[in-house]
Amino acid sequence: MDLQLFHSLIAGIFIGGVAGYLGSLMITKRMALVGDALSHVALPGVALALIYGINVSLGALPALFLGILLIWLLEMKTKLPMEALTGIVFTASIAIAFLFLPEEKVSTALIGDISQVNFFDALISIILGIVTWFVLRRIFPKLILANLSEDLAKVEHIKVEKYNFIYLVCIALVVALGIKVTGSLLMGALVITPAAAARNFAKNLFQYSYGALLMGIISCVLGILAFRIFALPAGPLIILIASLIFGLSLLFKKQ
Amino acid sequence: MKILEVKNLNVSFDDEKAIEDLSFSLNEGEFLVILGPNGAGKSTLLKTLLGLVPYEGSIRWKEGVHFGYVPSEFVVPENFALSLREFFQFKNLPHEKIFQSLELVGIKASENFLEKRLDTFSTGQLKRILIAWAMADNPDVLLLDEPMLYIDIHGRETIYDSLVSIWQTKNQSIVLVSHEVGEISRKIDKILALNKRKLFYGRPEDIINPQNLAKIYGSPTFS
Numbered sequence: 001m002d003l004q005l006f007h008s009l010i011a012g013i014f015i016g017g018v019a020g021y022l023g024s025l026m027i028t029k030r031m032a033l034v035g036d037a038l039s040h041v042a043l044p045g046v047a048l049a050l051i052y053g054i055n056v057s058l059g060a061l062p063a064l065f066l067g068i069l070l071i072w073l074l075e076m077k078t079k080l081p082m083e084a085l086t087g088i089v090f091t092a093s094i095a096i097a098f099l100f101l102p103e104e105k106v107s108t109a110l111i112g113d114i115s116q117v118n119f120f121d122a123l124i125s126i127i128l129g130i131v132t133w134f135v136l137r138r139i140f141p142k143l144i145l146a147n148l149s150e151d152l153a154k155v156e157h158i159k160v161e162k163y164n165f166i167y168l169v170c171i172a173l174v175v176a177l178g179i180k181v182t183g184s185l186l187m188g189a190l191v192i193t194p195a196a197a198a199r200n201f202a203k204n205l206f207q208y209s210y211g212a213l214l215m216g217i218i219s220c221v222l223g224i225l226a227f228r229i230f231a232l233p234a235g236p237l238i239i240l241i242a243s244l245i246f247g248l249s250l251l252f253k254k255q
Numbered sequence: 256m257k258i259l260e261v262k263n264l265n266v267s268f269d270d271e272k273a274i275e276d277l278s279f280s281l282n283e284g285e286f287l288v289i290l291g292p293n294g295a296g297k298s299t300l301l302k303t304l305l306g307l308v309p310y311e312g313s314i315r316w317k318e319g320v321h322f323g324y325v326p327s328e329f330v331v332p333e334n335f336a337l338s339l340r341e342f343f344q345f346k347n348l349p350h351e352k353i354f355q356s357l358e359l360v361g362i363k364a365s366e367n368f369l370e371k372r373l374d375t376f377s378t379g380q381l382k383r384i385l386i387a388w389a390m391a392d393n394p395d396v397l398l399l400d401e402p403m404l405y406i407d408i409h410g411r412e413t414i415y416d417s418l419v420s421i422w423q424t425k426n427q428s429i430v431l432v433s434h435e436v437g438e439i440s441r442k443i444d445k446i447l448a449l450n451k452r453k454l455f456y457g458r459p460e461d462i463i464n465p466q467n468l469a470k471i472y473g474s475p476t477f478s
Contacts, residue, residue, distance in 0.1 A: 028335070141345050144337065148329060155305050155324040156345075203372065204338035 005228060007122040008114045012220030012238070014129030015177045016190065020216025021133055022174050023195030024209040025140060025167070029147055032196075036188025039175050040090040041067030043097035043109060043184050050105040055121060057128075060176040060184075067093060068168060107233075112183035114224055114234035125177060132173050133213075139163045139170075140209065181220065182235040193242040194219055201252035215245055258283045258320060258396060258428050259304070264312040266296070266303050273299045274310075275452045281396075283317075286422050286429045286443040288459075290436065292472050295450045297432040298327060301400050304430070323394030325385045327401040327432075331374045339376075339384065340369040346392050356391040357384070359424065360417040379410035383417060390421055396428040397421070403433065415439045436463060 026032055042060035049059025067089050074085045101109060108116070146153035146160045153160055178187045198211030223238030230237075259281040266274040274296045281287055289297050302308045305324060331337070343353045357364045360383040376384060382402050390397050399418070403411045419442050422429050431439070440446065440459045448455040448462060448471045455462045455471070 028332075145345050148331065149326045151302065151305075151307055151326050152324055152329070154307055155322055199334065199336060202336040203370070205336055205341045208336035 003119075004115065004117070005224070007119055008117045008224050008234075009221060010122040011117045011125040012114070012181060012224050013217050014125040015174075015181050016194070016216035016218075016220030016238070017213045018129045018133045018136070018216075019174050019178050019190045020194035020198070020212035020214070020219075021209055022136060022170060023191040023193075023216070024198060024212040025136065025143060026171070026191060027195050027199060028144060032192045033188065034086070035171060035175055035191040037086045037090045038064060038067065038171060039179060039184040039187035041086075041093045042175060042179055043093050043101075046109050046179055046184060047097040047101040047105070050108060051100070051102065055124065056108075056116075056180045057121070057124060057176045060179050061172065063093070064172040064176055068172060108183070110183045110185040111233055112179065112181050112186070112235035114181055114227060117180065121180060125180075128173055128177055132170050132177075135166060136170050139166055140205075143167060144205065182238055186235050186239045189239045189242060190216065190219070193239065193246050197242070197246040197249035200246075200249040215242065219245060256283050256317075257281070258285075258317045260313075260315045261304070262313040262315075264300075264303065264310055264314065266299055266308060266310045272451060274303065274449075277312075277449070277453050279447055279453065279456050281428055281430065282444075283395075284426045284428055285445060287431070287445045287447060288440060288443055289430065289432045289447045289449055290440075290471065291434065291449040291454075293434055295434075297434070297449055298400050300449065301398055301430065301432050305398060317395070320396060321392075321394045323389035323392070323397045323427075325382070325389045325397070325399040325402055327404055329381065329385055331376075331381065333374055335372070335374045337373045338370050339364075339373060342373055342384075343369075343388060343391065346388070348391055352391055356387040359390070359421050360384070360387045361413055362387065379406045379413070382406060382410075382414060386414070386417060386421075390425065390427065393425070394427065396430065398430045398432075400432045401434065402431070403435075403437065411437065436468065 026035060042063045045059040045061065045063025046056050049056045071082065071085045071089050075082055142153065142158045142163050145156065146158060150160055174191065175187055178190050182190050194215030195212035197215050198208050202208035202211050219238050219242035222241045224234055226237045226241070227234035257280050261280065262278045264274055264277040289300060291297050299308060303310045304314060305322060353369065354364055362383060386399065386402065402414055406414065415437060418429065418431065418439065421427065440463055443459060445457060446455065446459050446462045447453065450471065455467055
């Protein structure tokens with residue numbers, strides 16, 4: 001196996017896994033499309049990173065945190081629904097990014113480029129992937145309980161606002177990582193589709209969350225291998241395989 | 256010995272009074288039913304006692320008191336992959352404790368029963384499971400918000416019996432919010448009849464009579 005493929009697979013395993021795991025929580029909290037919207041908010045940062053040749057995830061992160069901060073501030077100031085404000089911020093972000101994104105970099109920004117993953121990217125994926133998964137694993141039961149009844153969670157001394165904030169930071173981290181693999185256009189699907197597939201056959205929370213993690217890993221590994229065999233873009237292949245797994249999972253869905 | 260003392264409690268939402276100048280107390284091991292028509296501020300009072308709603312006045316719980324709470328709204332979304340075992344694991348309870356708690360609410364659970372998903376239970380079963388969950392880690396006070404809501408008469412009797420059995424077995428204080436006078440009123444210590452203000456407070460035999468009930472339910476105030 002050549003080194004580049006090895007780096008890509010390592011990045012795919014850790015990013016796909018943590019994205020699937022996060023997705024199981026996002027679907028439960030009915031926030032499936034937030035990952036999609038936020039990946040677009042990251043575009044100006046991605047564009048700058050591509051122009052200056054730095055790590056795309058590192059470029060995406062500050063843009064994501066700025067976007068989240070802006071949405072949060074606008075919500076306090078205007079009292080408009082969060083989804084409307086997210087819509088305004090993410091479309092404005094796309095508009096800003098396309099003002100200075102060079103034409104030859106558009107494809108990389110939108111659907112990612114796994115062939116650019118190097119040792120440093122793989123290492124970042126391992127570290128951030130494990131740290132984010134570990135944090136999510138700690139807050140998972142607390143957020144699930146708060147999702148069933150926020151009052152009940154508060155009586156159990158769960159600081160719901162604090163955990164919601166940590167959860168948002170985890171989303172930003174996973175989106176920033178995933179943009180390297182699938183690009184900003186398809187990142188949302190890497191979070192939603194494996195988790196939706198796992199939900200179709202899961203009998204409990206463990207099967208659901210770790211099933212989603214496994215589906216995320218399988219989608220990325222098969223997608224990257226298919227990219228090597230067919231020389232087609234890896235990002236769309238990963239998402240198509242995830243969609244295929246979702247289709248197969250429908251066979252296991254209880255009526 | 257007092258476990259709770261409430262003095263001159265006032266709660267408002269957007270300048271509208273939900274609770275006005277309320278004072279009462281609760282002794283250790285006492286069973287109190289908060290009674291009143293819809294919109295009387297009963298659920299608000301329960302949430303205020305739990306520190307979930309801002310208020311004016313004084314609420315003093317005995318130091319270190321541990322609550323068990325059964326909310327009125329607890330909707331499990333369809334296709335929600337959470338097993339009964341996992342639901343109890345949120346409280347990090349030993350295995351035998353789960354079985355004991357379920358037995359107290361009349362559910363004889365097996366290992367297979369614990370693997371059932373929460374979204375497969377009926378509303379009545381879910382209410383009993385919630386009561387078992389709330390009291391599983393031995394709270395000093397169990398607070399229940401309309402546990403009989405949407406439950407048929409047979410289901411209500413089962414829940415009433417479970418509550419009285421828990422009360423007699425565990426000697427916990429219980430605060431139960433209800434919009435109707437049920438059979439349970441004969442077996443408890445105190446009733447607090449509420450319609451934003453305190454209407455009656457005392458022993459059930461002194462309160463439950465046709466004149467007082469007409470006063471409690473006859474003229475609900477919605478202003």
